[in-house]
Amino acid sequence: MAEAFLFDLAIEIMTKLGSHAIQEIGLYWGFKDELHKLNRMVSTIKAVLLHAEELSSENRQIKEWLSMLKDAFYDADDLLDELSLKALQKQVMTGTRMAKEVRLFFSSSNPFAYGLKMAHKIKAIRERLDEIAENRKFFLEERHEERRIAANKGRDQTHSFPPEVVVGREHDKEAIIELLLKSNDEENVSIIPIIGIGGLGKTTLAQLVYNDEKVKGQFELKAWACVSDDFDVKLIVEKILESVSCQKPNSSEMDALKSLLHEKIIGKKYLIVLDDIWNEDSEKWNRLKDLLVGGARGSKIIITTRLRKVAELARPIAMYELQGLPESESWSLFGKKHSSEDKW
Incomplete structure (x- = not known):
């Protein structure tokens, strides 16, 4: 389409x-x-x-x-x-x-x-x-809703494993980690969006932070969910549970999934990464946030998105806008990627 x-x-x-x-x-x-x-x-x-x-x-x-x-x-x-x-x-x-x-x-x-x-x-x-x-001679309705999913087009699913090749993101990683470890007295669960245009490395940065040793030592529970086009709350909960338990949940009923999620996160300081979010529907976002309450003070949710509107919808404690690499580091990354590919 x-x-x-x-x-x-x-x-x-x-x-x-x-x-x-x-x-x-x-x-x-x-x-x-x-x-x-x-x-x-x-x-x-x-x-x-x-x-x-x-x-x-x-x-x-x-x-x-x-x-x-x-x-x-x-x-x-x-x-x-x-x-x-x-x-x-x-x-x-x-x-x-x-x-x-x-x-x-x-x-x-x-x-x-x-x-x-x-x-x-x-x-x-x-x-x-x-x-x-x-010059449009026909009527079209304005529809301010999340992106429609094309049947013949989908996005690659991301994962939490550390990237093989990284150049020039150490400062960005440390800045995000500082935000993660910073306490928030107003609410137990805080949200930190990483925003930037496509191809800058938002997912790579989230992977670096997710696998950092300091971060591992600060959170009792970690989970990764690639959201992409379809902001389906039930599907996101299933992905979070699968990430935590390393297996798919036995039930697909929403009530059962809600109970399982609550059981996993209640009273625990957790870190959840929601990668590649496009949803602009505040009602859907609030439904998901309501399911993620109950974590211990200091729990954090990282989201990655290209859209500032999506980031603002989450009501974050801070937003991190990722910039492009300097030209010298861009060439270094290009060389390392091609060197890695040549080995295969």
Whole structure:
């Protein structure tokens, strides 16, 4: 289903537009307002994509409309990737030849002219999307709900095992661990989201923290659940119980699962990782939170997500926004991954 993919792509574009790196580069070159306008336009279109998904198989006009959207979204995504690369180049450490070349680019090139050029490109994409939206001659409902699952598309399930290759995340790991070990006098169970665009290493960071010796010594019980597209409370509880007991629960009835979960966590200081969350439904999130009460003071839940809205929905004690690696460490990671693959 191409439309479900478009919904995903809209979320990805909005996440990139809201990232610290893109915002910083927009401020640097003077087109932050254009980025904000583009974000609002993509958000407006995203609201009707779920309904378009339902109707497109039987409506050629909607299918053609979505095809035009797809081309425009691709161009927007490519432009944001270019801006993200410029932001990373700007952060390159001084002292290297590359850094000097980057500094030369930013200083000797006319930053005003470049900023104006990029502002025109962003504006052109926004106006193109606006025209596509205006030319829609059919009714679509706005549906502000969690992502619909495409039958032919799923996400890989993650696991709690430590990653084989890690570069440049020691500082991030220690920062998360500090938040984990910090006491919270207001409530027994606290939530810490790790947020960032796709591919930055949110899951890898969570795995590093989960397997750290200091963390192991601080929590009586640990569990990992990959949530991904389907925020099904019963399924999440089953995954938590399976992670704790190393076997699937005998019953699939919600009442029995609730009793089993309560039995496992009551009075214990626990750490639970909920990886790759997309849910924007506060009612579902509150249902899960209600099932996880009863842990001892100091219990923590780490969630990883691309969406700030999802993180804010969880009412966290703190949010950790993961940034891209410096270019030197990115190349080091690239080399190590390929070296590992060559061994096979």
